[in-house]
Amino acid sequence: MDLTPSAYDAFRELAKAVKPDEVIKPTRYWVAVLFQDRNPSEATEQSDFLWIKGNGKTTIEAIHKVYRTRYENEPDDFELHLGPMVTKKTDKLADLNK
Numbered sequence: 001m002d003l004t005p006s007a008y009d010a011f012r013e014l015a016k017a018v019k020p021d022e023v024i025k026p027t028r029y030w031v032a033v034l035f036q037d038r039n040p041s042e043a044t045e046q047s048d049f050l051w052i053k054g055n056g057k058t059t060i061e062a063i064h065k066v067y068r069t070r071y072e073n074e075p076d077d078f079e080l081h082l083g084p085m086v087t088k089k090t091d092k093l094a095d096l097n098k
Contacts, residue, residue: 003040008083011040018046029054029093033067036078056094060087 003011015032024030032049034040043049052066060080067080080087082096 003083005083007040011043012083014043015049018044018049020046020051024053027055029056029058029097031058031063031093033063033080035071054093056092056097058093059089060091060096061089064089 015034019030019032031052031054033052034043034049038048050067050070052063054063064078064080067078087096
């Protein structure tokens with residue numbers, strides 16, 4: 001997914017608007033992972049994303065593992081992006097949530 005910073009900001013706001021209604025603790029995060037077969041410009045519904053609960057210590061590697069566990073047909077070498085940035089497996093949600 002190759003987004004400009006402004007396109008990413010709009011995409012992030014869209015994802016926040018369709019996040020699950022379930023209330024979670026203030027120390028937790030909803031993490032939206034766009035399914036690989038979805039186009040960011042066409043993603044408009046909650047079902048376009050895999051929603052994962054995390055906290056500040058949750059790493060990208062943990063998010064990667066959850067996605068792989070739920071979607072076994074995906075290749076092992078996929079990358080998770082945060083807008084135009086490719087994340088590292090050691091990145092923590094607290095450092096990425098800006």
